[in-house]
Amino acid sequence: MKILKYITSLSLIVAVGQSAVAQVLEKREKDWKPSEIYLSADVVGLTRLLNGDVQNEFQGKIDFDVFYLAADWGRSNLSSKGEGFDYSSKGSFFRVGPQVNFTPYNKNRSSIYFGLMYAHASFSDQIDYAGVDQQWNQTNLSYSNEDLRANWLEATMGLNAKIIGPLYMGYVLRFKMAKVLTGDGTLAPYEIPGFGAASKNSVFGFNYYITYRFGLRDKPIPIRPKIVKKRVEEEE
Structure with a gap:
């Protein structure tokens, strides 16, 4: 009986070796x-x-x-007293x-997406000081940077969900990194448009978008590919 079992097992191994089913x-x-913008x-x-500041951003x-x-574009006009x-x-700035x-x-053309972006900002800043010197005289000091530039990279993860008709809403999480700042002098910039705190080399960001979809043509929703079984014959 043991010999019969061995023969049966060996036959199955040979059969599997001769042909296999792959997914x-x-x-x-x-x-x-x-098809869409x-x-x-x-x-x-x-x-x-x-706070009286202006910061607009579009995508x-x-x-x-x-x-x-x-592609993103934005502008800012910030102040602090x-x-x-x-x-x-x-x-x-732009990205x-x-x-x-x-x-x-997704039948509603809602999406979950991941992206990589290059970003650049051009800006200027100024600070004015008012005080008194040792002789109690009024003094006014002013420092400025007229031609500041910054470059950085972003890794993004976002969600865009259909609300009604062509109207969508969603958010984007951003990890901003590898910042390079040029043009600064005596005054250290406080904030970079589109990036955030100038003192940091990497920061997180968040956007919440209202979106309008323009269809360029009638593109059908792709059909999800199915997993099929395919018999692979081993070459003799």
Whole structure:
């Protein structure tokens, strides 16, 4: 009986060696022709209006298969006052980079995406001091940077969900890193437009967007590829 069991087991091993069943993912036909444009406005920056500051930020992106090419533009006009000083800065920034959509099969065209972006800011700042010297005379000092520039990289993760019709809403989490600042002199800049605290080399950021989708053509929702079984015959 043991010999029969060994023969049966050996026969099964040989059979598996001769032919195997593999699971493969069906190939999906890719569509690189653009079909939609998203235009977005950030609402987080509007909260700074309560302090008298201005910070506007906008985004546009276009699709290529399951990818997007995104571009941001923004401007800021910030000020801060305290006892004996008055600080102000103004400038603009842009970002550009690719995104990949992890949910291309969503019937509402909502998306969860990851992106990498290059960013650049051009700005100026100034600080005015008012005080008295040792002889109790009024003194006024002023320092400024007229041509500040900053570059950095961003890794982003975002969600864009359909609300009604072509209207979407969503948020973006940003990790800003590898900052390079040039043009600063005696005055150390306090904040970089689009980046944040100038004293830090890496920071986190957050945007909440209201988005309008413009359809360029009627692109069908892609069908999710199925896992199929394929028999692979071993070469003799």
